Amino acid sequence: MTAQPSARTPFKGGFAPVTEEVTAFDLEVTGRIPAELNGRYLRNGPNPLSLDDPSASHLFIGEGMVHGVRLRDGRAEWYRNRWVRNAEVARRLGEEPRPGPVHAGMDFAANTHVIGLAGRTFACVEAGALPYELSYELDTVGPSDFGGGLPGGFAAHTHLDPGTGELHALAYFFGWDHHQHLVLDQKGTVTQVRNIPIADAPMLHDFALTERYVVIYDLPVTFSMAHAERGVKLPYAWNEDHGARVGLLSRETGDVRWVEVPRCWVFHTLNAYDDGDQVVVDVVRYPRRFVDARLDLGGSPTLDRWRIDPRAGTVTETRLDDRPQEFPRMDERLTGRPYRYGYTVTTTDLKDVFPEEQEMEALPDGAFDNTLIKHDLERGTGEARVFGRGAYVGEPVFVDAGEAEDDGYVMSFVNNPDRGAADLVILSAQDFTGDPVAVVHLPARVPLGFHGSWIAD
Ligand SMILES: [Fe+2]
Numbered sequence: 001m002t003a004q005p006s007a008r009t010p011f012k013g014g015f016a017p018v019t020e021e022v023t024a025f026d027l028e029v030t031g032r033i034p035a036e037l038n039g040r041y042l043r044n045g046p047n048p049l050s051l052d053d054p055s056a057s058h059l060f061i062g063e064g065m066v067h068g069v070r071l072r073d074g075r076a077e078w079y080r081n082r083w084v085r086n087a088e089v090a091r092r093l094g095e096e097p098r099p100g101p102v103h104a105g106m107d108f109a110a111n112t113h114v115i116g117l118a119g120r121t122f123a124c125v126e127a128g129a130l131p132y133e134l135s136y137e138l139d140t141v142g143p144s145d146f147g148g149g150l151p152g153g154f155a156a157h158t159h160l161d162p163g164t165g166e167l168h169a170l171a172y173f174f175g176w177d178h179h180q181h182l183v184l185d186q187k188g189t190v191t192q193v194r195n196i197p198i199a200d201a202p203m204l205h206d207f208a209l210t211e212r213y214v215v216i217y218d219l220p221v222t223f224s225m226a227h228a229e230r231g232v233k234l235p236y237a238w239n240e241d242h243g244a245r246v247g248l249l250s251r252e253t254g255d256v257r258w259v260e261v262p263r264c265w266v267f268h269t270l271n272a273y274d275d276g277d278q279v280v281v282d283v284v285r286y287p288r289r290f291v292d293a294r295l296d297l298g299g300s301p302t303l304d305r306w307r308i309d310p311r312a313g314t315v316t317e318t319r320l321d322d323r324p325q326e327f328p329r330m331d332e333r334l335t336g337r338p339y340r341y342g343y344t345v346t347t348t349d350l351k352d353v354f355p356e357e358q359e360m361e362a363l364p365d366g367a368f369d370n371t372l373i374k375h376d377l378e379r380g381t382g383e384a385r386v387f388g389r390g391a392y393v394g395e396p397v398f399v400d401a402g403e404a405e406d407d408g409y410v411m412s413f414v415n416n417p418d419r420g421a422a423d424l425v426i427l428s429a430q431d432f433t434g435d436p437v438a439v440v441h442l443p444a445r446v447p448l449g450f451h452g453s454w455i456a457d
Contacts, residue, residue: 009051010059010295014392014415014448017047017062018081024443027069027076031438033426034409035074036401039456041411041424042068042138043394044114044123045449047083049092058233059295063089064111064123066138067413067446069424072457076424076440084109084123084132085140098142103130103153104175107143112156116455117167118188126205128153128173149190152180156451157268159209162333166191168214172204174223174235179204181214181249194254196247203236203290208272208281210336215281216247216256217266227293237293238265248279248310257310262317265289265298270328270342271335279308282320282342282377284328300324303344303375321382325373327395327451331405341406341429342375343396372396372412374432383432390417392448398429399454406430409437411454413446422446 011017046062048055055062064084070077083089086109087097110125110132122131122144131154133141155169171180177199183192196216201223208215220242228235244263247256267289270282283306287299303321308314325344370391374383387393392415400408406429414425424440 009048009056011046011048011051011056011062011447014390015046015059016445017051017056017447018065018445020444021082022079022444024079025077027079027443028441029076029438030441031426031436033071033074033076033438033440034401037071037399037409037426038073039454040068040070040136041397041452041454042066042114042121043413043446043449043452044084044111045447046111047447047449049083049089054233060111061233062111063109064125064132065449066114066123066134067449068138069440069442071440079440079442079444080138081444081446082134082138082140084111084134086110086132086143090140098132098140100143101130101145101148102143103145103150104128104173106130106153106173111450113158113451113453115158115453117184118186120188121455124154124156124158126153126156126172127203128171128175130154146184146188146190149184150182151193152176154182157206159207159269159335160332161209161211162335162337163211168207168209170204170207170214170216172198172202174201176201179216194249196249196256200239200242202242205267206269208269208283208336210272210274210279212248212251212274213272213279214249214251215269215272215279216249217283218243218245218247218258219265220244220263221265221290224293232293235293236290238288238291238298246281246306246308246315248308257313259308259310259313259315261306261315263288267301268326268328270303270344271330271339273336273338275307275338277309277311279310281306281308282328284326284344301326303328303342320377320380321373321375323373329396329398331398331400331408333400334405339405340376340378342377343398343410343429344373344375345393345396345412346371346373372410372427372432374406374410374429385427385433387414388417391415393425394446394448395451397452397454404430413442413449415445416441420445 047065048062106129108129110123178195224237272281291297
């Protein structure tokens with residue numbers, strides 16, 4: 001079932017929430033699921049309990065729902081979707097709240113990402129709230145501060161160093177005068193906490209990791225008390241008085257070298273790496289965002305490269321691809337290292353997403369063509385795989401299968417409008433526009449959402 005959209009909610013079209021939790025076994029498959037894929041593909045996203053709720057008024061604050069498919073021995077063993085039970089969701093579903101820590105009253109049903117760490121599963125969100133631990137079957141265990149290791153909240157995006165096995169995160173909170181760099185070891189223990197002074201409480205959605213640096217984006221979207229007082233649910237706004245800079249936090253010393261960048265907004269990193277003394281950072285970059293705390297203004301995102309020279313204090317910005325795109329992923333065995341391939345998505349009509357009474361900037365039709373792109377950054381080319389309109393194709397997660405960088409699979413939920421349900425599409429990364437390796441037919445719609453992970457058993 002799909003909830004009926006109301007005029008004022010952004011949760012329509014591909015973002016329209018589902019109203020039921022489903023458990024299904026032995027799913028129908030077209031093609032052949034590779035036998036080496038043993039694990040779960042999980043994806044988180046906002047799914048308000050009710051479209052009449054305040055949480056249905058902003059795309060970024062709907063209660064989190066995790067959708068998952070378990071693959072084993074060439075079979076699609078199950079599909080499950082589960083709301084993340086913070087205290088409020090538990091209460092409304094008639095359950096006991098899960099006991100556990102809460103940072104600064106920020107108990108939120110984490111809706112942005114879901115990751116595996118130390119054999120456990122965590123739904124993650126930013127801006128001061130803690131992650132929620134989930135069971136293997138996606139039931140909520142409870143909020144987690146990693147055994148007391150987190151001083152504050154956590155982060156939506158984390159980056160695992162494939163060389164050291166350390167998981168890096170940057171936490172922020174409107175009540176702080178700093179961002180917080182966190183390192184966790186492979187047991188899920190917080191081993192390092194560093195506070196980096198930052199003015200104006202900027203939003204920080206993602207960051208980048210190289211072998212030498214943690215790359216911090218200090219961009220002009222900051223906490224806005226004026227919007228908070230007006231009742232704006234996510235009171236962060238474009239701030240003409242706040243500069244734009246990138247910080248290279250030395251992983252060795254903790255010193256930060258700040259370098260000014262052209263004013264812009266970045267949600268997501270594709271990857272970054274050290275190149276001699278310079279640092280290359282590939283990002284999805286918007287001209288502006290959160291203008292007057294609104295999501296729909298600020299221009300289209302492009303895939304751009306920053307080449308940072310910390311000695312000269314300069315940044316060179318080049319355009320890698322000017323097609324509007326988002327949700328960049330890559331072969332995470334090469335996080336922080338030189339790499340060649342990236343995967344992004346151009347997706348559904350944002351006009352479906354925003355309330356009708358708000359004006360949209362004109363966005364090119366190409367923004368809405370339900371397409372996945374495989375980028376070859378060495379050759380400067382890209383292969384586009386086009387799904388049909390209404391496919392609402394989601395973030396492309398790469399799963400390695402062999403030694404070569406693109407020897408593996410790309411997974412994503414793709415809506416099938418004819419069935420009124422979603423498929424988990426498994427593509428060969430090396431045959432990106434050919435027939436899918438396998439298509440797992442799910443029994444329900446999967447709304448557009450945010451981020452996910454392949455978590456091998
Ligand atoms: Fe994100």
